[in-house]
Amino acid sequence: MSLELRSKIMLVVAVILGVYALIWGVAPYTSFNVSARILLDVLDWPLDSYANDLDRNTKWLSAIGAGLLATVAIFIGGIVAPAIKKGDTHTLRVTFWAIVAWYTIDSVGSIAVGVTSNVYFNTVYLLLMVFPLIGIREKDLQFVKN
Numbered sequence: 001m002s003l004e005l006r007s008k009i010m011l012v013v014a015v016i017l018g019v020y021a022l023i024w025g026v027a028p029y030t031s032f033n034v035s036a037r038i039l040l041d042v043l044d045w046p047l048d049s050y051a052n053d054l055d056r057n058t059k060w061l062s063a064i065g066a067g068l069l070a071t072v073a074i075f076i077g078g079i080v081a082p083a084i085k086k087g088d089t090h091t092l093r094v095t096f097w098a099i100v101a102w103y104t105i106d107s108v109g110s111i112a113v114g115v116t117s118n119v120y121f122n123t124v125y126l127l128l129m130v131f132p133l134i135g136i137r138e139k140d141l142q143f144v145k146n
Contacts, residue, residue, distance in 0.1 A: 006132040007085040013128050014077030021070035027054055027062030036062060045117035072102075076129070084132060092133055099129045 020039075027036035030053065037054060040062070054062070076095075083091035103126045110118035 001132075001135070003085055003087060003136070006136070007081045009132045010081040010084055010129075011077055013132070014073045014081065016128065017069055017073035017076065017125075021066045021073055024062055024069065025066030027066070028059040030054075033059075043118050043121055044115050084136075087136075092136070096130060096133050099126065099133075 023035045023039050025036070026033045027040070033054065037052075040054070040058070041048070080091065080095050083095070103122055107119045107122050110116065110122070
């Protein structure tokens with residue numbers, strides 16, 4: 001797969017993460033947080049608490065999490081995707097390990113509180129984010145450098 005295509009895929013991933021952040025980010029706003037309640041209920045499978053109002057801590061932590069996720073989406077679209085196109089191995093390596101750190105902390109924490117279903121969703125996002133980063137061949141990078 002070319003670096004150009006990998007870069008485009010990473011831009012799509014950035015948009016997906018940005019949309020997810022927007023859906024999650026409305027959690028604090030009780031009058032129109034239906035999308036966030038559905039999202040949180042799906043992540044904490046089975047569907048059983050959609051109709052319940054979100055508590056203060058859930059709203060607060062959702063605002064923080066959604067803000068951080070939006071930041072990640074912007075970094076991926078604005079820094080990582082162009083770094084893929086340029087063949088910037090340092091940025092790609094740091095990105096890979098940052099994604100692994102997020103996955104580990106989020107997934108282990110989810111298991112610790114009994115929300116193992118979130119690990120499955122995390123795995124989907126992990127695969128989306130690392131797919132464009134793995135398997136870049138040295139000859140592709142040399143082509144970019146010349």
